[in-house]
Every structure is written in structure tokens, then in C-alpha cells.
Amino acid sequence: MTVPLPSTATDREGLAVAHRSQFRLFVSRFFRHRVAMISLVILTAIVVAALNAERISPYPYDGMNLPAANLGPTVEGGHYFGTDKLGRDYFTRVLYGTRTTIFVAMTVAVLATLTGTLIGAFAGYFGGRIDNILMRITDLVIILPGLALLMILTTFLGEGTPIHVAVLLSSLLWTLVARIVRAQFMSLKRREFVEAAILAGASPWRVIWRHILPNTLGPIIVNATLTISTAILIESALSFIGFGVKPPTPALGQLISQGRGSMQTQWWLVTFPGLMIVTICLTINFIGDGLRDALDARQAQRS
């Protein structure tokens, strides 16, 4: 992994061929995955729009305008997603809600992936009793009724801030990464290059960090991507039933919950935040799928 390769090489007939690193191969395979590429473009657009909500929308998040209350969605009226019962522009509200939701989900993905990787690496590398204890804890967390536990924790401990919700979510969502990383470590630590490193006197830390971990990055990245969409779904559900992100911080689940009372007449209040969630999760899942195919060279050749 660390041996520097020449930037050009010669093939058997002595002709110069451009060197293509593993990373370049991965990038080219991913870009060939059409659905994943389209998804990436859409997702980027949504994220950029959500981050620049105050620049994109002429309306403030809480700007009431009673004469314009309960307007249906129109393009020419300037209210693309309509307005709510206080005349607030719903497109703006959805953008702000999206920002919170994405922030929470990204934080969860980072925290859960770090925790899970650490636990999985320890369990897989050291094995024996450490492995046993860590994996029993993992099993326990997996069979817990996640949503119920989160509701209990947010009731008694939570403050309903995005970062708080994110930390609580990460405390449950690290298990899948841990299992994946553990399995990878178990098989990689018996390989010759790891044994060679150990015989050469490398410390466990160096073996884990420099020799094994780089080889497990693929599955970790794929799983982190999918964790984002799981986190979005759970956070929205929590915010919807009032146990997640609390007002005044906007979140998509919250908007749906507020619009629910009048959803039979003002259908847009429930429909658009939900469509936003579906779009984000769908694009993330497609990207995850594309990444998986791109990282798994075997599968790419087969299809």
C-alpha cells in the first residue's frame, strides 16, 4: 500500500502505459454507474440549496404573511411548495428543515462510523475475550428496540437539539460497521502481508492503522453512506412524533407533523417535506449501490 509506484510503467512489449491507481480505477467505475451519477448530481444540488437557504429564498424562515395563508403550490406565485396557515413560504421552510436533517444525518454517519470502526477493529484484531465481550455488546444493541430506546432517552435526557439527537442516534447505529470491520479484520490479519509486517516488528497500532485499515476502507465508506439514509429516516420519524429535533429548530419530520392536522385540504404541507426525505434517501441509496459496485472489482467484471 505504501510502496510508491512509478507514474508510468511499461507493458510486456515495452510500450509505455499510463499507470492507473486503484483509486483512479474506482473513480472511473463509479462514474460509469449512470444512476449513481445522476443521484450524486441531485443530492449535491439539494445539499447546496439547503446550505444556502437564506440566499436562495427571498422569504425568511419565520416570515408570517397572513393574507397569503394556505396558498397552494404555484410556480408563478413564487410559492413553489405553497404556504402554511400563517402564510409562511413552505419552500423556504422545507429548505431549512432539510438543512437540519442533513446535518444530523451526516454527524451520525461520522460518529457511528468512527465508533463502529474502532470497536470492530479491536474485536477483529485482538480476538479472544475482547472480541467476545465487544460482540456480545453489539448483539445486545442490535436486538434492542431502537426507536423505543431513542424515545426514552430523548424524553429523559434529550434537549431536542440537532447535535443531541445525532449523538443519541449514533449510539445505536454503530453496530453494522462494527460487524463489517470485524469480519474484514479477522480475514485480513491472517494474510501474508500482515504477518510480514508483524514479523518485521510493527506495533499492533501500526499494523491496524497502516496495513489492515486501508484495505477495509471500501466497505466502511459504503456503509457510512447507507447510514446517512438510515439516520435520516429515524430522525424524521422521531421528530414527527415529537421525540426528535424540537422547535424552534426546523426539521422535515416536524414540518410533516405540523401539516398533518390540515393534510386533507392542504395536501402540500405533508407531501413536499416527505418527498424531500424520499428524494434524499433514494439518491443516497443509489450512490451507496454505485460505490459498492465500484469498490468491488469482482462484481463490476461480472455484470
Add this chain to the structure above:
Amino acid sequence: MLRFIANRAFFSFFVLLAATAVIFFGISSISDPLGELRSEPNISPEALQRLIDRKHLEDPLIVQYGYWVKDMVTAQFGTDLKFDRAIWPELSRSLVNTVQLVILAELFAIAMAIIIGVLAGRFQYSIFDYGTTVLSFIGYSIPIFWFALILQIMAVNFYQATGIRAVYISGLSSVDVPSGFMFYVDRFQHLILPILALSVTSIATYSRYLRASMLEVINSDYVRTARAKGLNERTVVLRHALRNAALPLATVVGVNLGTVFSGTIIIETIFSMPGMGLFFFNALSTRDVYSIMAWLMVTATLALVFNLITDIVYGVLDPRIRT
């Protein structure tokens, strides 16, 4: 097989014992049972003291734990804190309703998944295969609470447009419950939307899984042998391929049940169904720790029972497991 079940049941007993401790000390460490009541102005200090005496709240935690376990075993979880109402009657009624919902939703999901998975696996790269693949991605991405609301909107619109009351959007039975056969029709009309909303994720998960294992099985030697023997396609796919492909699904269903039970909390709240989910939601809203702990115990027991059933089903499907 019997010894295997007995072994697992014996082991489950100790898991449950551990669960009582985890639940009691876990909940005690993050909450004060009297927290809400202390700040309520219309509860006198004497009334508060009565509550404390009744639940032995001034004793050490380990003694309280003993009282709680005693209540659970001898008095069916005892009573709630504020009103001294028995917990079990309502909880058991909720349990029946939720188990009914979960079993129907899961059976529906498994049936759909078998149809989709078998056809998609048999006709790989067909339009049906691509279509269901995209649908399953949507199934993974859709928040079930939102899907439930959309179903409600569509049901009401349908009623307003046609005047036919095909389905109900809340409750478990009509106010004037019909008897006999019509009772089941009425119940079904109430359950159909919750079942649909609850089974979306399961259908997506199971059908993807089944498709993958069908693809693995369908290229195996024994399926080729079955074809070579001249069996018709139907027998080959259903008897030889599906039986082996469905085997790992039992485990997936078992693992997924936790997610489904989490889903009932949301679905029952939305459809106002008197089940475990709504019970839990209400217990949390009033912050009644005794109801919450009882709910957690029942949920833990359910999880173990379903786990046991999964193992038994696996044993029936795969003779190698039986010891």
C-alpha cells in the same frame, strides 16, 4: 429437536432475568419517577408521600428492584404511579392487537417478497426485475410515517370521490361493531392501511434478499440436475430452488422484527390503534416509569419468543440444524 427447544428456552429464562436488571437500573439511572409530579401544583405533599410509600421510593435502589420484580411476578406488573391503575389489563389488550398487526403485516410482506423475489430471480434482467429493483429502493427510502399519511389522504379522497367506504383510517373497529362474519370484514377494513404502511420496508428487504439467494441457487448443480431429470419449470423453481433460497430468509425475518416493532409505535400512533406502540407512546407522554418498564419487559419477552420461533422454523426448514 425437543432438546434443542428446551435448551433455548432455558437459556432465554436467564436472558430475561438479566433484562429485568438492565431495564430497572437503566430506567432508574436516567429518570426520577416523581420528577413530573413534584412540579405539579395540585398534588399535595401528603399525596406525594403516599405515592412514595406505595412504591417504596425511599428504600435503596436494590430493594426497590426487589419490590418491582415481586410486583411483576405476583401482581402482573402492579400498578402505575399516579393513579394506581393496574397495568396488565391494558397492556395485554394492546399486546394482542399489536401481535395481530405485526403477524399480518409480516405474512403479507413474506408472501409479496416470495412472489417478487422468485420472479425477479427467475427472470433476471427482465423489465419485472428492473421495476421491482427500483421499487425496492423506494421502499428502503420511504419514511413509513409519511407513507401512512399519504395512504390516509388517498383513502379520504377516494371516499369523497366515490362515496364508498372501502377502508377506515383510524381505530381498530367501528363504533357499532358488527357481529359474526361482518366483524372480520370490519376489522380487515381497519387493518389494511396499517398493514400496508408497516410492511413496505419488510417487502423491500425480504424481496431483495430472496432475489439474491434465488440467483445463487438457480445456477447450482442440483437445480441443473432437477432440470435434467425433466421436471417441469414450476416444480424446479418452487420445490428445488425456492425451498433452499427461502432458508436464510427465516433469519432475516427474525432480525428484522425489531424494526417492525419499532414501526408499530409510529403506525399505531398515526392510525390511533390501541396497541403496544400507542401504549408506549402514552406511557412516555405521562412519564410513567412503571408502565414504561412493563412495556420494555413485554417487548423483551416478545423478542425472545420470536427468536425462538425463528430458530425452530430454521430447524424445520434445514434438517442439518436439528441436533
